[in-house]
Amino acid sequence: MATIADLRRLVSETKPEEAAEMTRALLEAALDPMEILEKGVMNGLSDVGDRFAAKKAIVLDLVRAGVTAKACIPLIQDAFPEGEGTKNDKKIVLGTMLSQHNIGKNLVSTLLSINGFEVIDIGEKNSPWDFYEKAEESGADMIAVSVVFAPAMEKFTELLELLKELKVREKYPVIVGGAVTSKHWAETEGADGWGAQAKDGVTLAQNLLGTA
Numbered sequence: 507m508a509t510i511a512d513l514r515r516l517v518s519e520t521k522p523e524e525a526a527e528m529t530r531a532l533l534e535a536a537l538d539p540m541e542i543l544e545k546g547v548m549n550g551l552s553d554v555g556d557r558f559a560a561k562k563a564i565v566l567d568l569v570r571a572g573v574t575a576k577a578c579i580p581l582i583q584d585a586f587p588e589g590e591g592t593k594n595d596k597k598i599v600l601g602t603m604l605s606q607h608n609i610g611k612n613l614v615s616t617l618l619s620i621n622g623f624e625v626i627d628i629g630e631k632n633s634p635w636d637f638y639e640k641a642e643e644s645g646a647d648m649i650a651v652s653v654v655f656a657p658a659m660e661k662f663t664e665l666l667e668l669l670k671e672l673k674v675r676e677k678y679p680v681i682v683g684g685a686v687t688s689k690h691w692a693e694t695e696g697a698d699g700w701g702a703q704a705k706d707g708v709t710l711a712q713n714l715l716g717t718a
């Protein structure tokens with residue numbers, strides 16, 4: 507019988523077709539989609555990341571890992587239960603700071619959307635100014651930043667400083683998450699919230715924007 511550990515292994519071995527097939531099998535066996543995502547896909551990605559950090563994998567393996575994750579995640583997302591929150595009028599600008607890594611950002615986007623928020627997804631490789639400009643243009647209520655690459659941490663701090671300089675810091679609650687971040691770091695920098703998981707983005711948004 508297929509197990510989540512099998513999926514983790516296939517993601518870690520960066521085998522997109524087989525991993526997608528295994529994902530289908532696990533969903534058909536009625537396993538929890540969130541568990542398939544976290545323990546299968548994400549842990550498999552972390553295994554590749556760990557090998558890369560230990561110089562036992564190359565950038566091409568990261569690329570293949572991304573492709574493998576993207577073969578599985580849409581299948582899992584289709585199985586997410588409908589969100590509990592009804593549609594609200596809150597808009598959230600969401601993007602990655604500097605980096606190309608968009609898998610986590612896309613998950614945050616999906617979960618916010620199914621929980622009733624309007625997501626203005628500004629994509630990848632954004633600068634502090636991009637976040638500010640898109641928030642102003644769209645009349646956003648909050649800014650959510652995905653930081654998956656160490657150099658982006660400094661840029662996140664610059665975003666908070668920019669918002670202060672432009673006297674709009676109070677206007678936009680700013681939340682952050684991503685593989686290289688931590689609660690301690692986010693609090694020290696002055697973020698309004700930090701999430702370890704994409705689903706935490708929903709709780710933070712509900713609490714900060716008063717839709718809970």
Ligand code: B12
Pocket residue numbers: 548551552553554555556558559565568569570571572573575604605606607608609610611613614650651652653654655656657681682683684685686700701702703704705706707708
């Ligand atoms: C796949 C991958 C890639 C793919 C990404 C494909 C894509 N379309 O996204 C590609 C090939 C592009 C890539 C490139 C690089 N990568 Co890379 N990559 C990874 C890998 C293996 C997985 C990333 C991922 O998608 N994880 C799964 C997602 C779901 O996790 P996540 O983004 O953290 O998101 C979750 C939570 O953090 C949270 N979350 C995320 N954002 C937010 C936001 C909010 C508001 C909230 C509440 C929550 C939240 O929710 C998500 C789900 O629960 C990681 C290893 C790892 N452990 O993560 C390395 C990793 C991130 N990469 C790394 C590096 C070094 C690079 C490169 C510099 C390599 C190089 N020499 O070229 C380049 C950088 C390119 C660039 N300029 O951006 C390092 C970063 C180290 C560091 N300290 O900065 C890592 C950690 C690997 C390692 N251990 O060394 N990479």
